[in-house]
Amino acid sequence: MNDLIKKKVLARNWTFSEISNLRDTISILCNDIFLELTLTERFQIVRDIKVNENFIGHTFEDVMRDAIQLQLSADIAEVVTNMLSKATVNFGGNNNEISERSLGGKPHKERTTDAPKSRLSEE
Numbered sequence: 665m666n667d668l669i670k671k672k673v674l675a676r677n678w679t680f681s682e683i684s685n686l687r688d689t690i691s692i693l694c695n696d697i698f699l700e701l702t703l704t705e706r707f708q709i710v711r712d713i714k715v716n717e718n719f720i721g722h723t724f725e726d727v728m729r730d731a732i733q734l735q736l737s738a739d740i741a742e743v744v745t746n747m748l749s750k751a752t753v754n755f756g757g758n759n760n761e762i763s764e765r766s767l768g769g770k771p772h773k774e775r776t777t778d779a780p781k782s783r784l785s786e787e
Contacts, residue, residue, distance in 0.1 A: 665709070665736075669743040672696060683748065690744065694736045701732075709735050 710731045
């Protein structure tokens with residue numbers, strides 16, 4: 665389950681606002697993952713949860729969904745918190761952006777791509 669959660673987190677570019685509101689982020693991830701799980705996977709998540717008085721008077725479907733989402737939320741919170749503790753923040757944009765010229769644009773006017781290197785750059 666941890667690998668699936670990490671994959672979901674890394675598959676998306678998060679804004680600082682989204683990450684700083686961890687409760688909503690966990691809820692979004694929980695709903696996405698819940699919808700992707702098979703019935704067997706859902707059962708594996710809740711098979712060790714003890715039945716308590718909170719489940720009395722509710723349908724089996726509601727109890728299963730709530731129990732799965734409760735456990736998933738706890739798992740997601742743990743993984744995301746662990747990932748955030750190792751994360752770095754870069755203010756001012758993405759330094760890994762590729763310049764427009766390197767994407768097949770026109771060559772620079774002062775120096776073409778096949779121009780010889782200057783003596784100063786070799787030293």
